[in-house]
Amino acid sequence: MPLLEARDWFIFKTKDGHYFVQKAKGDRCLSVGVIIPAAGQGKRMGMGERKQFLQFHGQPVIIHTLALFEGLPEVDEIVVVTQEEEIARTQKMIEEACIHKVTCVVSGGKERQESVYLGLKKIRTDWVMVHDAVRPFVSREAISRLLKVARMHGAAILAVPVKDTVKMVDDAGVVEQTPDRKRLWAVQTPQAFRRDILLSAHEQFLKWDAMATDDSMLVEEMGIDVRVVEGEYTNIKLTTPDDLFMAEAIYQMRSKKK
Numbered sequence: 025m026p027l028l029e030a031r032d033w034f035i036f037k038t039k040d041g042h043y044f045v046q047k048a049k050g051d052r053c054l055s056v057g058v059i060i061p062a063a064g065q066g067k068r069m070g071m072g073e074r075k076q077f078l079q080f081h082g083q084p085v086i087i088h089t090l091a092l093f094e095g096l097p098e099v100d101e102i103v104v105v106t107q108e109e110e111i112a113r114t115q116k117m118i119e120e121a122c123i124h125k126v127t128c129v130v131s132g133g134k135e136r137q138e139s140v141y142l143g144l145k146k147i148r149t150d151w152v153m154v155h156d157a158v159r160p161f162v163s164r165e166a167i168s169r170l171l172k173v174a175r176m177h178g179a180a181i182l183a184v185p186v187k188d189t190v191k192m193v194d195d196a197g198v199v200e201q202t203p204d205r206k207r208l209w210a211v212q213t214p215q216a217f218r219r220d221i222l223l224s225a226h227e228q229f230l231k232w233d234a235m236a237t238d239d240s241m242l243v244e245e246m247g248i249d250v251r252v253v254e255g256e257y258t259n260i261k262l263t264t265p266d267d268l269f270m271a272e273a274i275y276q277m278r279s280k281k282k
């Protein structure tokens with residue numbers, strides 16, 4: 025919760041004593057950037073080509089994702105983070121696809137978190153969305169909902185209610201606990217933050233030498249409330265080969281709607 029709410033302003037105090045002043049009513053003149061982490065190996069997909077570069081209906085997966093953000097008026101800048109050896113090829117794909125909002129393609133790190141941090145140090149916008157290159161199906165409507173909430177509160181993420189029952193299981197494969205499903209959400213990207221909040225969170229985790237599987241966790245650990253915005257079940261992350269069948273079904277469903 026903000027430390028102080030004065031009419032149009034929030035003042036946040038984080039666990040390690042940082043203060044952030046957040047203008048409420050989502051100051052629309054603030055610039056919005058997107059960091060696209062695309063430096064993964066795609067081990068679980070298990071294909072020769074890294075999954076972010078797999079051809080899908082005539083374009084690499086990453087280009088489908090970038091084209092979406094290129095077409096969003098709210099987005100001022102895109103920074104792509106990829107493997108060092110993929111930078112030249114990625115830049116060429118971006119040029120050929122006429123993606124003009126990409127200001128730079130930078131080399132990523134061993135972990136997703138490091139890649140995002142390297143992108144964060146390059147981007148200069150007031151607001152930052154972090155979106156996985158391998159989530160090509162997020163909708164413009166969901167992104168607009170996310171930005172509206174983030175502008176009001178400083179941090180927001182897309183997520184969908186969990187459909188299956190989820191259990192905590194110990195190392196011996198024995199069920200330890202069944203959390204209340206009504207309170208469980210499957211988290212997606214984009215995740216949207218004030219850039220200063222996200223940068224401070226990443227730098228704090230670097231000091232702690234700690235890891236997180238999403239950017240929201242870093243901000244949560246700073247004691248800042250992160251709002252959940254309902255996403256869509258079609259906003260899948262291409263992770264394992266079966267996801268490609270789902271991707272084809274989503275693509276066909278959307279083509280029929282056009």
Ligand SMILES: Nc1ccn([C@@H]2O[C@H](COP(=O)(O)OP(=O)(O)OP(=O)(O)O)[C@@H](O)[C@H]2O)c(=O)n1
Nearest residue numbers: 061062063064065066067068134135136139157
């Ligand atoms: N060191 C890393 C690891 C992941 N990513 C990116 O983060 C997104 C989500 O990561 P994930 O789905 O786990 O991709 P991979 O790490 O490639 O998958 P795997 O764990 O199967 O290797 C992807 O766009 C991936 O390219 C990244 O930029 N840098």
Ligand SMILES: C[C@](O)(CO)[C@H](O)COP(=O)(O)O
Nearest residue numbers: 136156211212213237238261
């Ligand atoms: C950030 C994320 O997409 C939210 O669900 C997910 O945590 C990424 O996990 P990955 O193992 O790096 O794909």
